[in-house]
Amino acid sequence: MTASIISGKEVAASLRNEMKQEVNELKDLITPGLAVILVGDNPASRSYVKGKEKASAEVGIHSELTEMPADISEHSLLTKVEEYNQNPAIHGILVQLPLPDHISEKKVIEQISPEKDVDGFHPINIGRMMTGQDAFLPCTPFGILQMLKYKNIETEGKHAVVIGRSNIVGKPIGQLLLNENATVTYCHSRTNDLQNYTLQADIIIAATGKAEFITKDHVKEGAVVIDVGMNRKEDGKLCGDVAFEEVQEKASYLTPVPGGVGPMTITMLLYNTLQSAKAFIK
Numbered sequence: 001m002t003a004s005i006i007s008g009k010e011v012a013a014s015l016r017n018e019m020k021q022e023v024n025e026l027k028d029l030i031t032p033g034l035a036v037i038l039v040g041d042n043p044a045s046r047s048y049v050k051g052k053e054k055a056s057a058e059v060g061i062h063s064e065l066t067e068m069p070a071d072i073s074e075h076s077l078l079t080k081v082e083e084y085n086q087n088p089a090i091h092g093i094l095v096q097l098p099l100p101d102h103i104s105e106k107k108v109i110e111q112i113s114p115e116k117d118v119d120g121f122h123p124i125n126i127g128r129m130m131t132g133q134d135a136f137l138p139c140t141p142f143g144i145l146q147m148l149k150y151k152n153i154e155t156e157g158k159h160a161v162v163i164g165r166s167n168i169v170g171k172p173i174g175q176l177l178l179n180e181n182a183t184v185t186y187c188h189s190r191t192n193d194l195q196n197y198t199l200q201a202d203i204i205i206a207a208t209g210k211a212e213f214i215t216k217d218h219v220k221e222g223a224v225v226i227d228v229g230m231n232r233k234e235d236g237k238l239c240g241d242v243a244f245e246e247v248q249e250k251a252s253y254l255t256p257v258p259g260g261v262g263p264m265t266i267t268m269l270l271y272n273t274l275q276s277a278k279a280f281i282k
């Protein structure tokens, strides 16, 4: 079998197009506003933030960036977040992670109003997601669900194996797939005999952070394989957590890196910001 490629670029473009129209239809009522706070000078963070600004502009979302030096105090950052909590032109607040060591990420995330937490990282939104209530869903897992839906990939009754247990990807994607009636197994770096689990999977979510770690020997014929990885090889090329060429020979669907899950993350951030703005319309 040769896998069909799920292009995140294509799914993202389709969703962004729909959002652009909706933003335009709402223009007399509200302009969605996204505030991004970048602390320090991490080049990867800066490049993500640039991508967010560009994508916001594309769909007509107002975005503003606050840059703060790496030695800013935790108090100053919390104050800035609070300003945005109170700002009626802002409906989504994103503090780019990671933060410098002297600042508590937990405190900063909890400072963001849950009604503007478009990353879906606030414990209130995580609790809402866990209990199946309306919530801002974390953007990468939410984007993965949209890719599965776009291709009409059935999740009900399927065995999904998630490899990775981060708060941002692994844990929430398992929960979302469970909400979609999949049977979910979590594996991680300490799992013994990983293949024993992955070979039973109808859907594999690879979020290990290890370049090309998932090979054809981990994959059952016909499985759907979603690659959340973003790694750089020694030759400088980007690659995922999945050995793309060989897994493509066995999977039914496979996401590429780059151009797979990546473009969906920003798209769902815009989606969450738009939903938030709509909830603020009086």
Ligand code: GUN
Pocket (backbone or CB within 6 Å): 094, 095, 096, 097, 098, 119, 139, 265
């Ligand atoms: N750093 C890497 N990914 C993300 C993300 O999705 N949100 C935030 N706030 N920081 C990140």
